[in-house]
Amino acid sequence: MDLLNAIVALANFVIVPATAYGAQLALGALGVTLIYGVLRFSNLAHGEMMAFGTMLTILVTWGLQGMGVSLGPLPTALLALPFGILGTMLLVLAVDRSVFRFYRQVKAAPVIFLIASMGVMFVLNGVVRLIIGVDERIFVDGARFLISAREFKQMTGLNEGLAIRTTQVITLVTAVVTVAALFWFLNKTRTGKSMRAFSDNEDLALLSGVNPEKVVTITWLIVAALATIAGTLYGLDKSFKPFVYLQILLPIFASAIVGGLGNPIGAIAGGFVIAFSEVTVTYAFKKVAGYLLPEAWEPDSLVQLLSTDYKFAVSFVILVIVLLFRPTGLFKGKAV
Amino acid sequence: MKKLLAATAVTALTAGTAFAGGHAEEIKLGVILGFTGPIESLTPQMASGAELAMAEVTESGALLGGAKVTPVRADSTCIDAGAATAAAERLITGDGVKGIMGADCSGVTGAILANVAVANGVVMISPSATSPALSTAEDNGLFFRTAPSDARQGVVMAEILLEQGIKEVAVTYTNNDYGKGLADSFEAAYTERGGKVTINAAHEDGKADYSAEVGALASAGGDRLVVAGYVDQGGSGVVRAAIDSGAFDTFHFPDGMISDVLESRFGSEIDGSTGQHPGTDSPGAAKFAEIVGDAFDASSPFTPESYDAAALIMLAMQAAGSSDPAVYKDHVLHVANAPGEPIYPGELAKALKIIAEGGDVDYVGGTAVELIGPGESAGNYRQIEMKGGEISTVQYR
Numbered sequence: 001m002d003l004l005n006a007i008v009a010l011a012n013f014v015i016v017p018a019t020a021y022g023a024q025l026a027l028g029a030l031g032v033t034l035i036y037g038v039l040r041f042s043n044l045a046h047g048e049m050m051a052f053g054t055m056l057t058i059l060v061t062w063g064l065q066g067m068g069v070s071l072g073p074l075p076t077a078l079l080a081l082p083f084g085i086l087g088t089m090l091l092v093l094a095v096d097r098s099v100f101r102f103y104r105q106v107k108a109a110p111v112i113f114l115i116a117s118m119g120v121m122f123v124l125n126g127v128v129r130l131i132i133g134v135d136e137r138i139f140v141d142g143a144r145f146l147i148s149a150r151e152f153k154q155m156t157g158l159n160e161g162l163a164i165r166t167t168q169v170i171t172l173v174t175a176v177v178t179v180a181a182l183f184w185f186l187n188k189t190r191t192g193k194s195m196r197a198f199s200d201n202e203d204l205a206l207l208s209g210v211n212p213e214k215v216v217t218i219t220w221l222i223v224a225a226l227a228t229i230a231g232t233l234y235g236l237d238k239s240f241k242p243f244v245y246l247q248i249l250l251p252i253f254a255s256a257i258v259g260g261l262g263n264p265i266g267a268i269a270g271g272f273v274i275a276f277s278e279v280t281v282t283y284a285f286k287k288v289a290g291y292l293l294p295e296a297w298e299p300d301s302l303v304q305l306l307s308t309d310y311k312f313a314v315s316f317v318i319l320v321i322v323l324l325f326r327p328t329g330l331f332k333g334k335a336v
Numbered sequence: 337m338k339k340l341l342a343a344t345a346v347t348a349l350t351a352g353t354a355f356a357g358g359h360a361e362e363i364k365l366g367v368i369l370g371f372t373g374p375i376e377s378l379t380p381q382m383a384s385g386a387e388l389a390m391a392e393v394t395e396s397g398a399l400l401g402g403a404k405v406t407p408v409r410a411d412s413t414c415i416d417a418g419a420a421t422a423a424a425e426r427l428i429t430g431d432g433v434k435g436i437m438g439a440d441c442s443g444v445t446g447a448i449l450a451n452v453a454v455a456n457g458v459v460m461i462s463p464s465a466t467s468p469a470l471s472t473a474e475d476n477g478l479f480f481r482t483a484p485s486d487a488r489q490g491v492v493m494a495e496i497l498l499e500q501g502i503k504e505v506a507v508t509y510t511n512n513d514y515g516k517g518l519a520d521s522f523e524a525a526y527t528e529r530g531g532k533v534t535i536n537a538a539h540e541d542g543k544a545d546y547s548a549e550v551g552a553l554a555s556a557g558g559d560r561l562v563v564a565g566y567v568d569q570g571g572s573g574v575v576r577a578a579i580d581s582g583a584f585d586t587f588h589f590p591d592g593m594i595s596d597v598l599e600s601r602f603g604s605e606i607d608g609s610t611g612q613h614p615g616t617d618s619p620g621a622a623k624f625a626e627i628v629g630d631a632f633d634a635s636s637p638f639t640p641e642s643y644d645a646a647a648l649i650m651l652a653m654q655a656a657g658s659s660d661p662a663v664y665k666d667h668v669l670h671v672a673n674a675p676g677e678p679i680y681p682g683e684l685a686k687a688l689k690i691i692a693e694g695g696d697v698d699y700v701g702g703t704a705v706e707l708i709g710p711g712e713s714a715g716n717y718r719q720i721e722m723k724g725g726e727i728s729t730v731q732y733r
Contacts, residue, residue, distance in 0.1 A: 009555075012581055012582070013547070013550075013551035013554060013555070013581065013583075014551070017547045017548075017551075021545075144580075145580075148582065149580075149581060149582020149583075150582060152582075153582070161581075161582035163580055163581050163582050165580065234544070235544075237545075238544035238545040239544050239573075240544075241542070241544055243542060244542075244543070244544040247543075278548070279547075279548055279551075282548050282551075282552070283548070283551050283552065283555070284535075284551065284552040284555035284556060285555065286555045286556060286557075287554065287555040287556075287557065288555070302535060302552065302555060302556055304552055304555075307537070307538075307552075308537070308539075308548045308549045308551075308552055309511070309538060309540065311548055
């Protein structure tokens with residue numbers, strides 16, 4: 001019984017939240033890594049693209065809610081998501097045509113791209129705040145819980161409750177579907193193969209007749225979709241606040257780099273590594289230890305490695321360690 | 337040289353007009369509150385409260401031979417000391433205010449006091465800064481507050497919880513002067529009276545997700561979670577995460593958490609939770625509600641305190657016979673405390689008249705003002721409970 005209680009406590013506060021968070025980071029990191037693989041620069045505006053996509057989705061969600069459309073137990077935002085993706089695609093293409101294409105034509109160094117993307121970040125940052133404001137927006141509707149802590153306790157008779165929110169399940173399912181579709185596209189379709197060829201060796205790909213502008217356009221379209229999905233899932237599961245998307249840019253980049261920049265599998269692994277370490281290192285294991293250890297050994301302290309204030313620092317420590325010992329990331333990516 | 341001459345000329349001219357207006361002067365008072373930021377849902381009512389007192393005095397025509405009092409609003413942001421200092425600097429040097437009703441949050445209040453008010457010798461009366469640290473701040477006798485120090489709120493909070501038989505609590509506080517000061521004074525008072533604080537952990541405002549923080553709080557355990565935070569900010573996030581994960585069912589809320597937002601966000605989900613915020617059942621509170629009418633919500637936290645803060649500044653001016661902060665600062669305690677005729681909200685005209693005739697007043701106002709120690713309210717609290725999704729009054733203490 002004690003063992004079960006310990007497992008449930010751990011699942012409730014570590015495993016379930018970290019898995020959902022990991023899926024959100026993985027989707028974000030995939031977008032960063034694709035841009036790095038194909039266009040060869042770190043796109044700092046990615047967080048704001050997520051915010052922009054989420055904002056569009058929220059606006060459409062409000063519209064749908066106003067018309068009385070709903071998905072029953074599922075959030076209406078899922079219905080609005082395609083519109084958000086379309087809008088973000090248009091925005092991202094416009095940005096590419098007006099900013100990044102110029103630097104591609106003059107064959108600018110990656111650091112110039114990086115700085116240009118920072119400029120794009122600031123502009124998008126302002127646009128999002130102008131349109132939707134700086135306040136917190138909660139746009140989730142439908143059933144809140146798949147199973148709530150109280151129901152779980154009644155069902156099992158355990159001391160510990162396990163709450164699984166609908167949004168956490170949706171996050172995971174959507175992430176799996178999206179990743180599966182992306183890998184099918186990259187590995188099986190002609191366009192996907194030409195993207196990988198372009199990423200591996202630009203000159204050889206050009207010689208074999210790959211159209212570079214087409215590859216770039218497709219990449220941006222995929223990235224826009226990924227960014228909107230990741231942003232909306234994060235906003236659904238937590239809450240939407242423009243400032244937050246600037247903050248999660250850090251763990252997203254950490255995920256992409258830890259996994260190996262330019263390597264999609266690495267991005268997913270990196271997302272989960274970062275999410276689990278953030279949550280585990282800052283979790284207080286007192287309760288779990290209390291269930292597992294004999295009474296005499298029960299700890300008085302919280303058994304917490306780091307205060308939760310240092311959550312974001314964890315990603316950086318992992319980043320530094322990985323870069324010191326494996327500069328190309330856990331999976332073989334490109335050296336930064 | 338030319339510039340210097342021009343500047344001197346301008347100064348001389350403005351000084352001249354100031355003298356000329358001496359008889360029925362226009363007195364500007366700063367109202368510096370966080371109109372944006374973590375307590376932005378409270379500040380509009382607070383400002384309206386202060387401005388109501390100013391309108392009342394102007395209308396009476398009894399202050400310093402018919403002076404007109406005009407409010408000048410500025411945004412303290414509640415959290416950004418740099419922005420707040422700049423705003424206060426502008427009020428004093430640009431608008432030439434003779435006193436400041438504000439600021440609101442403890443951190444920015446301390447910053448404005450140290451950097452602007454003391455440097456320029458301007459009186460500040462804060463309606464809501466409650467950090468114990470401000471009791472000992474270097475103020476040259478310029479700083480007062482109509483809100484009690486949190487050292488007092490900590491004691492009241494500990495008493496409420498222990499009376500309900502709650503012996504073990506977890507505490508989380510917003511990581512600033514207000515949160516830390518309150519959490520520490522509560523822990524001291526609670527432990528001294530035999531309670532146990534299992535964890536006293538900070539949370540940062542403005543995050544999207546507080547599940548990690550709640551994980552630590554839940555692990556430490558406790559019968560109730562004390563949330564010394566802001567309802568428009570991380571405080572609500574922590575409560576939401578705690579309810580969702582089933583970590584805590586009931587909470588205890590100090591003043592920063594008690595507002596309509598709490599009802600609308602959580603409703604009956606937090607039934608059985610308790611809390612307290614400065615408030616009183618003295619006849620002053622009812623009179624204040626009466627003169628406010630439907631203009632704004634008179635029971636919103638710190639609203640009567642704001643009215644009282646502005647009233648005290650103007651009564652002290654009358655007692656000193658001058659709107660010069662260096663002169664009237666010594667009269668604030670005098671008009672606030674006994675002996676004298678008790679003055680309730682809506683009676684400012686009467687008070688001004690008594691003072692003008694050489695009499696004594698004891699300003700009671702909307703919050704039973706009694707300034708103690710270094711010029712801060714002795715403190716009355718309204719104890720509340722969440723019942724059927726609404727905040728209801730249990731008692732006053």
